[in-house]
Amino acid sequence: MEAAERADVYVAKVPWWRQSRWEATIAFLLFIAPMIIGLGIFTFLPIGWGLLISFSDARNTISIGNWVGFDNYVDILSNAEFRDSLVTFAIFAVFIVPITFFFSLGLALLVNSVGFGRGFFRSVFFIPTAISYVVASIVWKMGIFSGLPYGFANMVLYWFGSDRVIAWIGETDPPYYWLVLVTCRLWLQVGFYMIIFLAGLQEIDRSLYEAAAVDGAQSGWTTFWTITFPLLRNTSIAVLLLNFIAAFQAFDEFINILGGVGSSGNISLARPPLVYLYQIAMGQQDYGRGSAGAFILTAIIIFVTIVQGRIFGFGQRS
């Protein structure tokens, strides 16, 4: 009885949704539906709506319709604070990108050069990845670089015989706050990039070094510059680009170390683009200008991505 029924199903009555072309189509659409619907609602809809609102006067409202043409874009682009925020980003990137690059590469080479304890050291340098920018900001602002005499940095200066108590975050001449911001991000992210470099190092064929040694190549610096570094090209490009884009999106440590969500504090000293947008959109509730700013920043990111693609060549992904 049962056998007969099953044979029936297979031979005679294959329902239309089990016929392979239909079944595949339905399965494909069902499997991809959550992703497409989700991206539709939370990526494409915001882009569309945001574009419309960026051409609207939308202060204290999120509705569209009070058309003002390109006013929001003109406002933002002619705003000194916005241009300052791009300068702030540029200064930040000039410090953090190369410093992270050299430290993460150096740590990877150093960790890779020892046998005993390699896993331990790798973990030590990598573990800050698990810490949030907010927690790190607490440690940097209130622990290490507290402007009061009990802050660790001031304590170290005192041990070395200095009586000066430096206000690390408030002082503008010299701008010590850059030291605070850069070291904070460096500690948090250097292990992440070290792992990427370690992966790159592992992919280098060991026999290249042996061949170089047979050829009498001086090892150390020579093999580093002739073998290691050129073969890390793709890894290096990935590290630079990821780091650059992450720096462009800097927000957490600037707002927590310099200012605060509720108070403006010292945030005017160094206000990166996202902090500027945050203040326009969430502080002043000007969603029109906030959206216009978002599209300008997106255009900058896309431009940089395309330029780097042109410079380093497409299809170079490792």
Added chain:
Amino acid sequence: MSMRTTRDDQWGELQTPTVGRSQALRWILLGLRYALLLALTMVFLFPFYLIIRNSLMTQPEITSFEWIWWPEEMQWSNFTDLFENSEIDMATGLRNSAIIAVVNLIFQTLFASMAGYALARIPFRGKGIFFAIILLTLMVPAAVTFVPTYVVVAELGGVNTLWGIVVPGLFSAFATFLFRQFYLDFPSEIEEAARLDGNSYFGVYWRMILPNSLGIMAALGVLSFIGSWNAFLWPVIIGQSRDSQTVQVVLSSFLTAQTINLPALFAGAAVGAAPLVIVFLIMQRYIVQGVRMSGIKG
């Protein structure tokens, strides 16, 4: 003989024959390398030490003009105060962050894996268009477009709700891309055998594909867990009310309080960071794998 020749195994543990004098130098250099590693270890672990030290001290001890390396008496009450003081919403923050991180871990991985499977394995004529649509979103970093996203989520009523914090982040084009790559390399014989046994695509996915992609799921899942636990920008925009604050938002609000209670601040930092340090130590292998996959994003 210059210094140069003695540095030879610095980069690749290369064993080359050495002559007598450089052997001694080699040991010295190895010693220097370990000395440097140990010094760096202390620097990298110092912030952790500082969190623990300050979270176990009294305010006068922390602000003492003489550096105190370790408290006379450990103030465990700093931790219990966090949960008993009604002005601090640590418990709510931890609960919200845990919910958000777990939901993110499960659904971000699931949705990306399903879409990746469909793109890699299910025959469909318009596949290319779907793949292009998904890849297109990679061009636009989510953090930069937070204002337009806020506008949409606000319109949908998501402000000050947990779903408003978590749902917009569940759809990762990059994870979809990685899953698609992974499934393209998946041996097709197993899948075909399962199909011939009468499994539907869903059956194949559930019985064959999911159990065989637990490694990549753990790698991407743990990164999304860490990312959503540590996120700040989006949660601070959406979750400002007391019942929708994440632990990061609670900690950040400590920093802007009128008077800063240092022991509570650092105890809070310790409580906020501890779950992730534990997850990190247990899952480190998968995290390393996930970070390597992120490396190809460039």
